[in-house]
Amino acid sequence: MLVCVSSEIIYLIYSQRVCMDWAEKYRPARLQDIVGNPAAVRQIAEWAKNWTRRSKPLLIYGKPGIGKTSSVYALANDMKWEPVELNASDQRTAGVIERIAGAGSQTASLTGSVKKLIVLDEADNLQGTADRGGAKAIIECIKHARQPIILIANDLYGLSPELRARCEPVQFKAVPARSIAPRLKYLCSAEKIACSEAAVHAIAESAGGDIRSAVNMLYASAIGRDTLDDAQVHTSQKDERGSIFSLITALFARTPDEELMRLSYEVDDTPETIEQWVEGNLFLLADLPAVGRAYQYLSRADEYLGNTYRRQYHTLWRYATAVMLLGVADAAGGKGVHARIMPPERWQKISMAKKQKAIRGTLLNKIAGSMHIPQSTLREEYLSTLSLLVEHDPAGYAREMVLDTDQLNFFLHDRARASEIVRALEKEEKEQEKEKEKEREKAKEPQKKAKKGQLPEPDLRPEVKPASAPEPAPVPSPEPGEKRSPGRAQSTLFDGF
Numbered sequence: 001m002l003v004c005v006s007s008e009i010i011y012l013i014y015s016q017r018v019c020m021d022w023a024e025k026y027r028p029a030r031l032q033d034i035v036g037n038p039a040a041v042r043q044i045a046e047w048a049k050n051w052t053r054r055s056k057p058l059l060i061y062g063k064p065g066i067g068k069t070s071s072v073y074a075l076a077n078d079m080k081w082e083p084v085e086l087n088a089s090d091q092r093t094a095g096v097i098e099r100i101a102g103a104g105s106q107t108a109s110l111t112g113s114v115k116k117l118i119v120l121d122e123a124d125n126l127q128g129t130a131d132r133g134g135a136k137a138i139i140e141c142i143k144h145a146r147q148p149i150i151l152i153a154n155d156l157y158g159l160s161p162e163l164r165a166r167c168e169p170v171q172f173k174a175v176p177a178r179s180i181a182p183r184l185k186y187l188c189s190a191e192k193i194a195c196s197e198a199a200v201h202a203i204a205e206s207a208g209g210d211i212r213s214a215v216n217m218l219y220a221s222a223i224g225r226d227t228l229d230d231a232q233v234h235t236s237q238k239d240e241r242g243s244i245f246s247l248i249t250a251l252f253a254r255t256p257d258e259e260l261m262r263l264s265y266e267v268d269d270t271p272e273t274i275e276q277w278v279e280g281n282l283f284l285l286a287d288l289p290a291v292g293r294a295y296q297y298l299s300r301a302d303e304y305l306g307n308t309y310r311r312q313y314h315t316l317w318r319y320a321t322a323v324m325l326l327g328v329a330d331a332a333g334g335k336g337v338h339a340r341i342m343p344p345e346r347w348q349k350i351s352m353a354k355k356q357k358a359i360r361g362t363l364l365n366k367i368a369g370s371m372h373i374p375q376s377t378l379r380e381e382y383l384s385t386l387s388l389l390v391e392h393d394p395a396g397y398a399r400e401m402v403l404d405t406d407q408l409n410f411f412l413h414d415r416a417r418a419s420e421i422v423r424a425l426e427k428e429e430k431e432q433e434k435e436k437e438k439e440r441e442k443a444k445e446p447q448k449k450a451k452k453g454q455l456p457e458p459d460l461r462p463e464v465k466p467a468s469a470p471e472p473a474p475v476p477s478p479e480p481g482e483k484r485s486p487g488r489a490q491s492t493l494f495d496g497f
Contacts, residue, residue: 022219023212026187031074034067035183035211036175043170044071048079048148057142057149059123059164061156062172065212068152071172072119081117081148116147123151124158139404142166162404174209177201183211184218193222198230244269244277248341251325252284254334260325271321272305278328280344290331297327359406367401387411395421 028034034041040060047058060068076083120138139162142149151167153159181204188195195218203221207214222228247263255263264274279298285291304320307313367386368375378386390397390411398408398421408418 023215036179056168059151059167060170061153065210076117083117085119118149121152124153124155175211177204180204195228252332252337276344294328294331
């Protein structure tokens with residue numbers, strides 16, 4: 001039977017195969033092809049060459065789009081390692097990590113590769129119910145790993161301190177424009193597109209150190225064109241938004257009113273969020289009268305925000321923003337910022353409360369599961385008693401229930417003491433692992449000698465026969481008319497009744 005396929009379908013199939021994303025099509029295959037961060041690339045290569053089972057996992061961190069993931073896969077290609085990835089699109093609960101990364105870190109590759117490379121991308125996004133217990137499972141996976149492990153994160157401090165301490169950090173920095181431009185020229189040459197120098201440098205400068213964004217901008221500008229100049233690039237430049245830090249810095253400097261309002265419109269945050277940032281940084285003002293006047297303007301702006309939500313009339317936002325920014329700028333007097341800009345204090349309190357709630361939920365889930373009772377019953381009836389028991393013997397319960405520093409601190413309310421106990425338990429566990437390793441090596445020594453043909457030396461000492469036990473006296477046989485008494489059975493609890 002003849003099947004007719006339209007030309008449109010053929011074109012779509014062809015375009016999907018040929019016109020694939022350049023960022024993926026030209027992903028570096030080797031470490032020597034990575035653009036920028038030469039020191040970090042050398043550190044990764046040295047770690048791979050000198051890797052042993054006692055080596056720490058790598059923790060590669062930095063802003064998105066600067067080559068972290070590409071470097072990991074290029075390293076796997078150079079070392080002939082098989083990568084096994086688990087990223088944020090997957091559920092990363094303790095069970096999933098132990099099944100995929102845990103098993104992969106202890107077993108050899110089935111594809112003939114020298115080793116497996118366990119890759120955990122976006123490791124700083126372990127949060128929510130979908131990733132419950134994931135951080136603890138990663139630490140357990142690191143303890144028992146027999147294969148190299150690399151963690152990738154955007155924010156170094158988004159990971160727990162315990163996890164950071166077990167890894168070797170490698171920082172990737174933003175790629176400078178002078179390094180991005182030659183890569184863009186190579187892509188144009190490979191795609192047979194004539195691109196002007198001005199267009200290349202315009203894309204490289206507007207990418208902000210993000211090489212993936214630069215490649216995507218070039219790809220978007222070059223679609224359907226054989227030549228590319230500066231005028232055609234501006235239509236597809238990266239959308240640059242102002243940050244709240246630039247707005248706060250301009251607020252305390254001598255910035256014109258129009259520029260302040262323009263910066264506030266470029267920030268993605270709402271006026272209510274901007275108000276919280278401004279209020280959280282009023283400590284930067286030099287004298288108390290200036291702080292008082294700044295709070296007067298903030299209180300007036302807060303009235304506008306309240307009327308906005310009360311009346312659902314969001315036009316009042318512009319008045320709130322103007323009163324807040326221009327008034328605080330007048331109170332600041334243009335003296336500038338001479339300290340670190342801090343996030344709102346209430347955010348830190350909310351974050352700590354959420355963290356404590358998450359620790360409590362994880363701990364109750366663990367203990368309730370081991371005791372086979374509901375969490376509500378444990379919380380309402382047994383939690384106080386359990387807290388007293390843990391305070392009496394914190395080391396024993398921490399070892400028995402496998403508690404980390406945060407979970408032990410939940411019972412003790414003394415973080416220094418909890419941290420000291422957990423460190424002592426980790427040290428004890430390491431010593432036990434060393435003793436087990438020595439015993440395993442000692443048990444393998446006879447096998448090694450047998451393989452080399454060196455049998456163990458025979459024992460030439462004379463054999464000592466054990467002393468023979470005295471023969472029991474013969475029991476006289478009963479006479480024909482005599483009855484034989486039955487043997488007494490073993491005594492039981494019922495003999496006295």
